[in-house]
Amino acid sequence: MEKGVAITGMGIISAIGNNVEENYNSLISCNKGISRISKIDTIHKDAIMVGEINFTNQELEEQLGLSPDNNYSRTALLGVVAAKQAIEDAGIIDISEHKTGLISATSVGGMDMTEKFYYDYLETSEHRKYIKGHHAGDSTQKIAEELGIQESLVTTISTACSSAANAIMYGARLIKSGKLDRVVVGGMDCLSKFTINGFKTLMILSDTHNTPFDENRKGLNLGEAAAFLVLESDVLVAKENKKVLAYVKGYGNANDAFHQTASSENGDGATLAMEKALKVANLQAKDIDYINAHGTATGNNDLSEGRAIIRVFKDNIPNFSSTKPYTGHTLAAAGGVEAVYSVLALQNNVIFPNLNFKTPMKEFSITPQTELKQTELNTVLSNSLGFGGNCSTLIFSK
């Protein structure tokens, strides 16, 4: 049976750690990264909690050795940090030795700088350098430059909260079809007033820790993160005798065709995405050992996704949990963050707990895994469900 597309490197920076190891340690010690916001001056600061990364922009710039006149948005800074880790983890020294692509996802782009300097731009020229960094594609370009990837093999995907999952899916297809030997895939988004206020007007932000799949859930916590994977062809893996962390075994994307932002009552899109991914992976529902759910803790998502899980898995629901209580919802990066967590789950045979859960939902009887659980895992399914009805599922295997 076909193994899937090999993952040979991972990199991540999130509210629970600045690299893969720190993230893993936080996951198994149930350390949440959710706090009051400190780096953005918003009128909602007492009404929300977020998953913020500790480093300031200046600290990140120093780590990356950028000159003071750089025009990096926080999104780009985080993206470069995570992508570089992934390349290092994959043991790549000369990236141009093989045809390497980059598919990177963001929804916020350089909005953090734009909102900071919006009116300054008219008054003084000091911050105008950031205008060029507003574009969603700019952070991708910067990663490509930093990694030394040819521009012709670089693209940006923007499909809301499923963006990074779609980047991984697309990268896996490019490898499978032989179009590329190697591809760096993932996503990044920083916190911004733009998203805080937007989610606030949709009234889906919780004023306390988010509680996925709980009857009394109050909404989501926004988070910031970047996470990237390196995918490589079988030929390359064999030739260089590469260590394979796990495989991208299946993937599927479907539209919910229901509403601009809300999910359909019975999770039509999520159901289709999971079914498509199982088909591509050539697996049955019963073969899945753990689901890393999208589980944002909004009233709407968890009900819709829960129903979709029941539709696909029927009486045989695998252990499932959402890791959003650790990181918050990291938007375009979420699919990448949770891909890293899925691989960590496989590598360590461990299911990460769905923290903050107390009361089962009244609409159905399924409940998430709430304790850290050691168990043999062979396949993990990860959902990323986005605004615009864009639903994606990835399946990872050993």
Added chain:
Amino acid sequence: MNSKTFIKSYCHIKNNAVSLNGTLLYHGEKEEFFSDFIKSAYKNLDTNYAKFFKMDNLSKLAFLGADVLLKHENVQPEKQENIALVFSNNASSLDTDRKYQESIEDKESFYPSPAVFVYTLPNICMGEISIKHKLYSENSFFIFEDFNPEYLHAYSSGLMEENKAEKVLCGWVNIDKEDYTAFLYLVTKEEGSISHTIKEINSRF
């Protein structure tokens, strides 16, 4: 692989005109603003979908182009055809982002609008098309500097070769203030007069 594909139909909305397969369907006033043009185009083309007026400009543009084309192709919601959507542009959702940004910059009257915020993502326009035509199929939205026929060709060919989609509605929908273009085309396996090649796509853009 030699699975041949064809461009079945294509649609343009630019310079205040809507055309289908190169034939003019509707022409607005020369100096008309986009918002007035798209509204009168909607009315003239018998679109009949009240939610249209709630959409942002990018969605209106993409929706109307897709609607004209899919209706011409007799795509019926009941059939739930497997038509993937692969769109691209260079301004992302900038037009609406700007509008929304202004609403959160004003400290005196701070009332961000949820109805504007939901459109601050480029892929929402694909959601609107999916809702109207009941397309539960794959969507991707790519951001490029310029129209990129090579990329769209490779991506949609791949989807069809792998049988991920029966047909692909593909193209470029871009708007930034009064500067806009929509070019959508439907790729099918049904034998037709226009081959699905980069050259043919480019010559029609």
Added chain:
Amino acid sequence: MVALKDELKNKIIEQLNLEDVSVDEIADNDPLFGEGLGLDSIDALELIVMLDKDYGIKLSDPKEGKKIFESIETMATYITENSPK
């Protein structure tokens, strides 16, 4: 109260972009959501913003909106009883 109701009808048409609907077509007791004017959940959120902006009434839970926004009648009553302005 009559003036308020007319004001609300005009605002709803204007702010929720209800093309082809006129004030006379909205009866005071017509349902605003579902069957009636066909408003959706985003419209409900817009109405919550409108209550805050124009009438100084803040709702913290979107579920409260359900009863208030049943019809023009219920909206007008609620505003009259709760507006500090």
